[in-house]
Amino acid sequence: MFQATAYSGRKVNDYELLLKQLTALTEDERDTTANLSNASALLNQFLHDVNWVGFYLWKGNQLVLGPFQGLPACLRIDYGKGVCGTAIKTRKSQLVEDVTKFPGHIACDSASKSEIVVPLIIDNEIYGVLDIDSPSTNRFDETDREYLEKFAGIVEGFSR
Template identity: 55%
Template structure:
């Protein structure tokens, strides 16, 4: 299956899973479970939500995670500070990387926005260097759009 077909299928699954439900907590919990179940070679998939000048862990699948991440710190905090998705081939080469799980080797982080307001991030880690591609980034950005469109995340 091509990457395009894989993400079309994944995003269709998410749309079905969230159909008729707008609760942000339920939807982010199910979205993280779907990602963890369907994405090969990942060891963490979940969300951090912005509270003041820090991100706080939200629903996720994987090993226990860092509870709080300052804006600007690590890959997640950088995504919030810059407003741009982060595609990191080798987290050990990322300045200021926060090792919540020493096994993680690559990471993709997508900021979640409600208009101009950043709500938090979608964060996915892999134990393999170079696991994520530009096609993964595009598919996961669309995944985040589906989630944002289907959920009332402003209360997160």
């Protein structure tokens, strides 16, 4: 059973708690859309200074908007385009300190200044991405990348 717990303000400890919360929140539910919806809501509640948290799912040859928290977003993103498409093409997380300096950045929300995107790969196949935007430059760091990749690993597990 999921139970909300107050975060301590210590980044690594709070991320560890977040991972436990995601597991508890999704372990008894088999519907992927429900789990992705709650995962984006949990991250949105956990992360400070963000303006968009959500998923794009791979359909055909494009990323298509999935469950998210935030303002309306781009509906489709082509392979290799923008930060999300680059994460899929390289199969590596993209930590962008200043989106205005990222070649080909797709500005779905002009308020976004930094972004982190983690690819979701299941059985060596593209599944989608976890995408998080912030209205501040330099919002995300290596600790965020490390723990958001662990978060994505849990998402990949319930999305099989």
